[in-house]
Amino acid sequence: MSRGRHSKLILIYVGGTVILLMAFFAIFAPWVAPQDPNVMSLANQLEPPTLAHPFGLDQNGSDVLSKIVYGARVSLYVAFSVVFISLIVGLTIGSLAGFIGGWVDQIVMRLIDMLYAFPGFLLAIALVAVMGPSISNLIFAMSITGWTGYARLIRGEFLHLKERDYVVAAEALGATPLRQIVFHIWPNLVGPLVVQASFGMAGTIIGESALSFLGLGAPPTTPTWGALLNSGRKVLTEAPHISIFPGLAIVALVLAFNLFGDGLRDYLDPKKD
Amino acid sequence: MTYLIKRIIATIPVVFGVITLTFMLIHFVPGDPVDIMLGDTAAAIDKDALRRELGLDKPLLTQYKDYLFGVLQLDFGRSLHSKMPVIDEILERLPATAELTIAAMVWALFLGIPFGVLAAIKQYSAIDNSVLVFGLLGMSLPRFWLGPMLILVFSIHLDLLPVSERGGLEHLILPSVSLGMALGAILMRMTRASVLEVIKDDYVRTARAKGLPPYIVYFKHALRNALMPIITIIGLQFGTLLTGAVITETIFDWPGIGTLFLNSIQQRNYPLVQGCVLFISLTYVVVNFFTDLAYALVNPKVRLS
Numbered sequence: 001m002s003r004g005r006h007s008k009l010i011l012i013y014v015g016g017t018v019i020l021l022m023a024f025f026a027i028f029a030p031w032v033a034p035q036d037p038n039v040m041s042l043a044n045q046l047e048p049p050t051l052a053h054p055f056g057l058d059q060n061g062s063d064v065l066s067k068i069v070y071g072a073r074v075s076l077y078v079a080f081s082v083v084f085i086s087l088i089v090g091l092t093i094g095s096l097a098g099f100i101g102g103w104v105d106q107i108v109m110r111l112i113d114m115l116y117a118f119p120g121f122l123l124a125i126a127l128v129a130v131m132g133p134s135i136s137n138l139i140f141a142m143s144i145t146g147w148t149g150y151a152r153l154i155r156g157e158f159l160h161l162k163e164r165d166y167v168v169a170a171e172a173l174g175a176t177p178l179r180q181i182v183f184h185i186w187p188n189l190v191g192p193l194v195v196q197a198s199f200g201m202a203g204t205i206i207g208e209s210a211l212s213f214l215g216l217g218a219p220p221t222t223p224t225w226g227a228l229l230n231s232g233r234k235v236l237t238e239a240p241h242i243s244i245f246p247g248l249a250i251v252a253l254v255l256a257f258n259l260f261g262d263g264l265r266d267y268l269d270p271k272k273d
Numbered sequence: 274m275t276y277l278i279k280r281i282i283a284t285i286p287v288v289f290g291v292i293t294l295t296f297m298l299i300h301f302v303p304g305d306p307v308d309i310m311l312g313d314t315a316a317a318i319d320k321d322a323l324r325r326e327l328g329l330d331k332p333l334l335t336q337y338k339d340y341l342f343g344v345l346q347l348d349f350g351r352s353l354h355s356k357m358p359v360i361d362e363i364l365e366r367l368p369a370t371a372e373l374t375i376a377a378m379v380w381a382l383f384l385g386i387p388f389g390v391l392a393a394i395k396q397y398s399a400i401d402n403s404v405l406v407f408g409l410l411g412m413s414l415p416r417f418w419l420g421p422m423l424i425l426v427f428s429i430h431l432d433l434l435p436v437s438e439r440g441g442l443e444h445l446i447l448p449s450v451s452l453g454m455a456l457g458a459i460l461m462r463m464t465r466a467s468v469l470e471v472i473k474d475d476y477v478r479t480a481r482a483k484g485l486p487p488y489i490v491y492f493k494h495a496l497r498n499a500l501m502p503i504i505t506i507i508g509l510q511f512g513t514l515l516t517g518a519v520i521t522e523t524i525f526d527w528p529g530i531g532t533l534f535l536n537s538i539q540q541r542n543y544p545l546v547q548g549c550v551l552f553i554s555l556t557y558v559v560v561n562f563f564t565d566l567a568y569a570l571v572n573p574k575v576r577l578s
Contacts (some may be wrong), residue, residue, distance in 0.1 A: 113283075114290030117558050119512035123294070124548030125519065125552045129538040130302045206415045210520055213417045214535065226417070233421050233524065240425050255413040262409065 011263030015198075018256035022249075026072040035065035037223045045246050056241040059231060064242060067223040068249050074217070074224045075253065078139055079204040083197050085143040090150025096152070098158020102165055105155070112148045119208055120145035128216040133265040135218050142207055146200070153196055154189060161185045191268040198261030202254045209250050224248075274568050284562050291558060295551040296340045296355035299327075299543050310353060310541045326351070327544065354495025354540060356548075357550035363530055372403055374514050375520065376445050377453030378507075384457035386496075386503070392473060394491055404461055411458025416517050418453040420524035426442035437526040448525040452517050456510050463506050467499035474498075501572050508564025512557040 034053070041061035049056040055064035097108035120142075127141035161167065167184045173239050175184070211217045212226025220227065225246040232242030299306050307320045307329065324330045327350070328339055341349065348360035379435045392404035427447060428436040435444050471477060472495055523530035530549055535543035 070316075091545055110286060114287050114294075117287045117291055117561065118294060118554050119516045119557050121513070122516040122519070122550060122553055125516075125534075125538070126298055126546060127301060129546060130298055130543065134301060198574065200412065209415060211415055213520070214523070216538075229417060229421070236425055237429055243418070243421045243425070247415070250415055250418060251410075251413050254415070255409060258409055258413055 005163075005267060008182040008263045008267040011259045012267060015256040015258070015260030015263060016071035018252055019260060020255070021071050022253050023076060026076045029070050029073055031221060032070040035062075035063050035066050035233065036099075037062055037066040037070045038221065039063070046235060047243075048239070049241055055245040057085065058239070058242050059235060064228070064245055067228050068225065068246055071225040071228060071246065072249065072253070073115055074212075074222060075205050075208055075250075076134065078142070078208040079201045080096050081139045082142045082146055082204045083200045085139070085160070086146035087150055087193065087197060089143070089147035090152075091154055091189075093147070094151035094154025095158060095185075097164060098155040099177065099181055099185075101159075108151065108155070112151055115145050115148045117190070118145060121210070124207065124211065125214065125216060128211060133216045133219070135222075138208065138211060142204060146204070149200070150196060152191070153192060157189055158185060159191065191264070195261050195265040195268070198257050198264065202261070205250065205254050230245055277566065280562060280565055286483075288555065292341060292344050292551065293337075295547050295554065296337055298534075298550065300330075300333075303406055306543060310543060312419060323353075340436075344551065347508070349551060353373055353542045357545070359545050360552075362533060363548055363552050366528060366530045366533045369519055369527060370515075370522070370531060372439075372445065373448055373452060373527060373529060374511075374518055376390040376449035377456065377521075378511070379577050380449055380453035381456035381460055382507075384453075385460025388466050389461045390435045390491055390496060390499075392461070392465040393468035394487075395499075396469065401465075407457045408465075411454050414454060416451055416455065417520050419454055420448070420521060423447045423451055423531045425522075434441040437524075439528055448527055449520050451524070452514060452521040455517070456514060459506060460503065461508060463503055464499065467502050469496055469497045471495050472550065473524065484565055488514065497571070501568060502566060504568050504571060508561050511564075512553075513562045515553050530573060 039062060044057050044061045045059055047053065047057040053063050053065065055068065055260065058064055058067070093108055097105040123145055123163070124138075124141040127144065128137050131137045138156070162180075162185065167180055170180050170184050208217060209224070209226035209229070212224040215227075215230065217226055218224050226256045228246040229243055232239065232244075232246070236243055279530060302309055307324050307327070308315075311320055315431050321330075327372050328336050333340070347360055349363070351357065352359055356364065388400075388407075392398075392401040395401055424436055426449065427434045434447050438444060463514035468491070472491075477490060477495050481487075485494075500567045518527075518529060519534055521527065522529045523535055526532070530553065534546065534549035534553075536542075537549060
């Protein structure tokens with residue numbers, strides 16, 4: 001294996017390990033977190049990091065580390081849901097447009113162009129603002145424009161994949177269109193889709209935290225990284241630890257998804273070597 | 274000229290789409306938007322008056338028609354609280370947002386393009402590795418964290434720069450760096466990749482063989498061709514800057530369209546919410562339109578195809 005390919009594998013492993021670690025914290029939060037994130041100790045408000053509370057306490061005297069561990073749940077749950085919904089919708093619409101072509105393709109592409117013209121994050125803010133802040137509204141608002149990127153990618157891949165000899169041969173042997181799509185074209189899309197989904201996870205984690213930061217995310221009783229950062233901003237001088245640690249958690253997870261996506265993209269594309 | 278006309282025709286449905294989506298926003302409100310705007314305790318007479326003012330008592334199609342024609346005449350409705358035309362409130366805030374986004378763009382360009390070119394010329398060197406690390410880090414730093422961290426270091430600890438609010442040039446530094454950092458990182462990666470592709474082309478080798486100084490070869494010959502994907506990214510990312518400004522303005526107390534938008538959300542001032550969304554989106558569409566034109570200007574193949 002060449003040196004270039006080996007270094008790509010390292011990126012994939014490093015990114016993958018951080019992602020798995022965060023997913024583990026999120027799933028087993030009640031066992032991993034040092035204490036209940038909503039337990040308050042008003043006598044110890046804004047306490048800086050100590051051995052008992054390595055990331056310190058917030059305005060309510062709640063443990064910041066526990067809030068970060070529980071916050072990983074919301075971030076990963078929202079990001080996974082948005083990416084999953086966008087992927088399914090994008091896969092269906094992109095496959096139809098690319099396979100059928102003609103007017104179906106024209107209509108789909110115009111719709112995508114239109115949604116692309118909308119800054120997605122702005123639309124998400126506006127939608128959550130009018131529909132009311134909740135996790136399900138957040139997922140809906142972020143998925144509305146999220147699918148277009150996948151649909152574009154899939155449609156583009158379909159245009160050249162459907163002309164490949166093995167697809168034409170399958171058709172000549174009597175394979176139904178569904179069979180051609182599912183068994184002969186889709187398997188080729190796994191690599192690019194995983195790469196795109198990885199970048200999608202990174203973007204959605206930032207988006208979710210940004211909306212929570214603006215007070216447009218989960219209800220106040222659910223700990224989120226964005227909400228924690230927003231509360232930390234108000235006491236930046238007295239208690240910088242409330243802002244520093246949740247931010248580092250976001251950077252670590254986003255960077256991990258970006259590393260994983262970058263590494264995998266280059267690994268799957270030997271020309272880059 | 275034909276290309277220009279084609280682009281204008283292609284932009285028209287997008288503009289209608291943006292207006293339609295913005296119009297529909299108020300209809301996503303669960304229940305009666307008037308109840309939510311005025312509260313349950315408001316008198317029925319006040320609710321009816323607001324419903325009439327917003328045209329919500331009319332059939333949906335008539336509402337849409339009125340909204341569409343209003344927008345085409347730059348009438349975005351009236352703000353519920355100040356009773357001022359929405360467009361006036363937005364235009365009043367526009368200079369602050371324009372100043373911030375342009376400054377962020379300038380940072381991003383000055384950071385992204387020269388370092389991207391340098392990294393490509395010196396591939397696998399220390400500069401190249403730093404650019405790769407910075408590129409990945411810059412993309413992963415959320416603005417709502419970078420902003421407070423910059424304040425913590427440069428305003429609170431070092432006492433070098435003001436914390437917030439609009440003022441002289443020193444007030445612009447932290448907000449614009451915080452807003453432009455991600456774009457700078459993306460541009461850096463993009464420029465590096467793009468220059469790496471063209472640097473191996475024959476015309477670059479010829480230019481070097483002719484004995485031209487390296488800075489002319491790289492910055493004039495190679496960069497000109499590498500610019501095309503970079504221009505697209507700049508256009509596409511402009512929308513991200515505009516929406517990112519919503520967050521940056523909140524953090525730095527910047528009196529722009531972003532803070533106006535968030536205040537209108539908190540006050541449930543839906544006409545103003547719609548106006549801000551429409552204004553930012555239309556700006557985005559217009560910027561993308563000019564990006565396409567710039568792209569065609571740099572690349573004759575696009576004009577002629």
